[in-house]
Amino acid sequence: MIGWLRxxxxxxxxxxxxxxxxxxxxxxxxxxxxxxxxxxxxxxxxQTVEERSAFIEAGMVHYDKGLKKRLLWLIYILPTIGFVATIYFVNWR
Structure with a gap:
């Protein structure tokens, strides 16, 4: 059990x-x-540099609220599902 936790x-x-x-x-x-x-x-x-910076920052705010940013959480979710499934099938099947 400790090995799995480690x-x-x-x-x-x-x-x-x-x-x-x-x-x-x-x-x-x-x-x-x-x-x-x-x-x-x-x-x-x-147009000025300030307008360019404002455009880029507005685009980054839109990115932070978008789907691509949220899909990065799959980096945690998919391996966790695989890890739990492996533990289940090795120990209780």
Whole structure:
């Protein structure tokens, strides 16, 4: 029993590291996409840096409330389901 708990602890430590790295990468990709969208739109030529920053921050707020951000929780959910299913089938089947 203690072995399973130790394995679960280290699994969650690893999953936390993976979650944070993936989250940082996903945010940087989204920010870069917003920056490119601003730079390639000819209607936005001549606008100030503050307007560009406001556009990017508004896009990041929208990203934080969106589905892609929530799907990152699957990094925890799917391995947990697999871990519990493995324990069940090994011990009680």
């Amino acid at each position: 394995l679960a602890f280290f699994m969650y430590v690893g999953l936390t590291i993976i979650y944070f790295v993936t989250s940082i990468y996903s945010r940087s990709v989204r920010r870069e996409k917003l920056e490119k969208e601003w730079d390639t739109d000819p209607a936005r030529e001549g």
